[in-house]
Amino acid sequence: MFDVVSCYYPIDFHPSPGDPAAVTRQDLANALAPCLCAIPAFGEQCLILLIEKLDSNLQVAKLDSLKLLTETCKTFGPECYGPFLKALWGSIRREISHKTDEALKMAAHEALSALVTKLxxxxxxxxxxxxxxxxxxxxxxxAIAEATTVIQFVHATKVLLTTANASKESCVIICGSMIPATIAFYSFKTSKKLQICSLDFLGELYDLAKHWEVLDRVQVQIKEIPQHCLTAVSETSKEYQIAGFKTLIKVIDVLETDLVVPFVEVLIHNVQYSHETDLLSTSVETVHHIAQKYPELIMSLVVKGKCDLGNLTADLNALRERLNLLSNLLSIDDFTKVIIEEMLKLIVENDKEAPKVIEALSETMSNTNLYSDKKVTQIESDHNLINSVVAWLFIEIESTSQEVLAHGYTLISNTMGSLPAAKQINILEQHTQIILDKCKMHEVYFLILESLYNSVHQSVYNDKFPDILALSLKLSLTCDNEMIRTKACALTAHFLNKADYGPNFELLYEYLKNYLSSCSGMDNAVCPRLIMLYGWIAKALVMRGSDMFMFWLQKITTVLLSPDYAKDAAESIKLVMSSQPSYFTTRHHCRLSLLYKQRMFVAFAGLAEKVGNVTPETKEHYLLSWAYVIGRAPKSVLNSEVNKIAPLVIDSLEYDNKDLLLVMLDVLCHFVQSAHVVVSDSLQTILPRLVNLSRYVKSMDVRIKSLQCLYDIANAYRTALLLPYKPDILVDLSPSLDDKKRLVRNMAVRARTRWFLIGAPGEAKPN
Known part of the structure; x- marks a missing residue:
């Protein structure tokens, strides 16, 4: 039976081009492999066959043999492999070290892992x-000892990691031998890159030992790693320090007490004097992990020692970095009370360094990996963080720059977003009326109000919502401060997005419509603001899945015909389609419809057909609006409307607008790669425009994308269709070969070479 089945191995098959349900060679190969190792009795014959095919020069034969070896491990017993292990390792080693074929290397790693697991x-x-x-x-x-490059070193270590990851027993053997060997390698190798790679390798070995729960069996070797990390971080080079700290973080569980002080000395020195952002962040992260293991030591050495807040403001050296370190440690329960009380004391007393304290808290507490909602709620409940920040803002808001105060607004917003609904309601009751009264005196106080309300839960509602909506609408149209105007629009949109259907939503929506209907008589200066507000409203409604967004979208598309306001309408469409981290996120508890971009595409396409004749004065902004919509819509949606979109794309190639060109060229490339007929029918128009854009001086990205499109056209369409254009294209692409940007030159070479090969003997596409 095996002789019959093995006649087909390896599969040599090519499906016919016109078969609508073609079976691929890989399908047949995948089906044949289980047959070749169906029963243990096939073991010897199967292994001889695959070893023979592993020596083949054909890639498919090698791949099939490696995959077959992986498959055999499911049915053959370990004893079947004994006589062939030397030959198998020789073949696997040869393929696993292949320099260019990633598929072959991956298959070899999988086969090695399966074989070690079986044995x-x-x-x-x-x-x-x-x-x-x-x-x-x-x-x-x-191989590691002889390695002179990172690639050689990494190749050898990957083989060892694959072997160690295959089973608990192999992990013990590899880790027990390689940890001391790697430490020795670090000592006699002088190459910085190789030494850094060896540190990373030690961390990976530890991870595997931890995964297989064999730390106790290699305990002696693993205890040497922290000392080795200390040697690395004692170097002055930041690369050594970062690698050493990252490895220490992985092996933090085996860090002994006697090494904590020397590590902390290096870490605090970095925090105080280093100006390297990546080294600073790694140092802070390392202190955090040491603090989790040895809280008492870090409390005495750092919190009440090197970074004591009592001395912090006296020594302004690296104040921001030390505050970031303390606010990071604040997330650990053992440190929370001590640090937050000292920080809030500086804020409440309006110390001159209070802005830096708030900035550090804002940046660190926005990290959800450090601060869970539960942790933030605990801090707020125990220490009234929001009350302290609001009180500070009341004092500083009229005299301090908004750039400084922005951290306070962000801190309030993020803290509110982490609180449960009941806690949010209590805080809003404390502050809302006071802030509303202050807004009557100065509109800048609205920024505090917005920070309190923009992250409330969907279930939160009080009798002040209509008043706040009225204030938001007024400021969104009449305020001259752009920041306040944007925040007012965003808060209006958040209210509409989050309000529960029923009386609450109907009340807010009815007030909104009545207010905006009374704005028809406003002066022309307000019109651009009104159009942007329409965009915010449409975004809020479409993201909650409401059909009401169509009313506001229609207002925007109608404005596209106006020469005076077409640009504002395009910006409004961009707002609806774009993602903004400061608004409409899960952290703000907004309703987020997964398919809202597809829905916007369908709705905008329908409304755009009814717009009527677009004048030359407004056409660029009309096309730009389309670009914003189709640029963020899934490509699968565009495929259903090729005949509608393609003419817009072709027209857009004439305009000197980078944003428009980048989107439309990307869509054109997609259509070309799919070989749509509508593109081939317009090549006489498209090709000259793409050639012109290949010299577009204002944007390297446009030049690259146009050349990419020319390359794709040469690949996708029939030779007979392209041959008439070939001579002109070859001449026209010559200037791009001398472009000042290397990436453009590379793409120009690819495009021109592909056009040169059109019609050449052996061209791999239909004529």
């Missing part, structure tokens, strides 16, 4: 497993 089942009864793993170990140790 490990006899680790305690048969010497073959240990001999096989030690053979791999010796081979790779030699």
């Amino acid at each position: 490990s089942s006899t680790a305690n009864t048969d010497q073959a497993f240990e001999t096989f793993v030690e053979g791999i170990l010796i081979s790779m140790q030699s």
